[in-house]
Amino acid sequence: xRFENRNVLVLGGNSxxxxxxxxxxxxxxxxxxxxxxxxxxxxxxxxxxxxxxxHRVDITDRAAMADLLDNLGKDGRTLDIxxxxxxxxxxxPLREITEEQWDAIHNVNLKSCVFAIQQALPLLGTGSAIVxxxxxxxxxxxxxxxxxxxxxxxxxxxxxxxxxxxxxEGIRVxxxxxxxxxxxLLYRNPGVTGAQVDALRDKMxxxxxxxxxxxxxxxxxxxxxxxxDEASFITAANLCVxxxxxxxx
Ligand code: NDP
Numbered sequence: 001x002r003f004e005n006r007n008v009l010v011l012g013g014n015s016x017x018x019x020x021x022x023x024x025x026x027x028x029x030x031x032x033x034x035x036x037x038x039x040x041x042x043x044x045x046x047x048x049x050x051x052x053x054x055h056r057v058d059i060t061d062r063a064a065m066a067d068l069l070d071n072l073g074k075d076g077r078t079l080d081i082x083x084x085x086x087x088x089x090x091x092x093p094l095r096e097i098t099e100e101q102w103d104a105i106h107n108v109n110l111k112s113c114v115f116a117i118q119q120a121l122p123l124l125g126t127g128s129a130i131v132x133x134x135x136x137x138x139x140x141x142x143x144x145x146x147x148x149x150x151x152x153x154x155x156x157x158x159x160x161x162x163x164x165x166x167x168x169e170g171i172r173v174x175x176x177x178x179x180x181x182x183x184x185l186l187y188r189n190p191g192v193t194g195a196q197v198d199a200l201r202d203k204m205x206x207x208x209x210x211x212x213x214x215x216x217x218x219x220x221x222x223x224x225x226x227x228x229d230e231a232s233f234i235t236a237a238n239l240c241v242x243x244x245x246x247x248x249x
Pocket of ligand 1: 012015037108135177
């Protein structure tokens with residue numbers, strides 16, 4: 001029960017890695033709030049994880065984020081843990097990238113993650129922990145992945161700078177970078193057909209020294225570790241959960 005009575009907010013908690021983390025935090029005693037865009041999966045998540053409170057808030061909507069944080073901060077309540085996990089995929093070869101796709105991916109995966117942290121700062125203080133989901137894709141040259149890789153690489157750079165700025169306030173900031181994980185994300189790439197997804201999946205498995213995809217729970221365990229007091233001397237770290245894909249290739 002590492003998170004007994006801790007207040008946790010997971011942005012992007014109704015699916016995949018976020019949902020597995022919501023479950024993990026709740027099972028260890030936390031008061032968990034989470035966001036997502038899809039009301040149906042938010043409701044399902046609240047049924048699966050009794051006590052967890054879901055909110056339909058798009059991370060790119062600064063006003064909605066402000067309302068959520070105002071509510072969570074009522075009566076002097078604070079946040080112990082902020083998990084910034086919202087993200088979207090998007091494959092396109094260089095010749096096909098559009099500005100619209102580029103902006104959409106950078107808005108969700110980079111800009112809004114940083115602004116969400118900025119907006120949450122009044123609720124954070126000494127002992128608080130921020131965990132951010134990156135990607136090993138930020139550090140590799142997978143064809144068609146320029147938009148996603150650039151956004152997540154920017155997020156990695158921002159994570160380190162934010163960790164440096166917040167260290168004197170007693171706030172730790174760390175990143176978990178998953179390799180290929182079996183979640184709905186892979187199947188939600190706009191413009192990518194079922195056959196292309198299967199081919200991509202096979203290619204990803206081939207690139208992992210452990211020769212399998214990871215499970216959302218395996219990433220959630222790393223998130224919980226970095227958010228916990230067990231990681232009290234860790235900040236600005238990037239923990240890869242990837243079956244050796246980044247370092248052993
Ligand atoms: P999912 O698609 O299952 O989860 C993505 C989550 O982000 C959902 O909860 C989704 O909510 C939320 N989200 C997306 N856009 C927004 C938005 N604009 N506002 C609020 N919430 C939003 O995929 P994963 O669990 O795999 O992805 C989680 C994170 O892990 C992402 O940041 C992803 O980039 C990263 N990652 C995943 C890898 C993988 O192989 N699966 C590999 C490396 C990194 P909703 O469903 O309501 O849209």
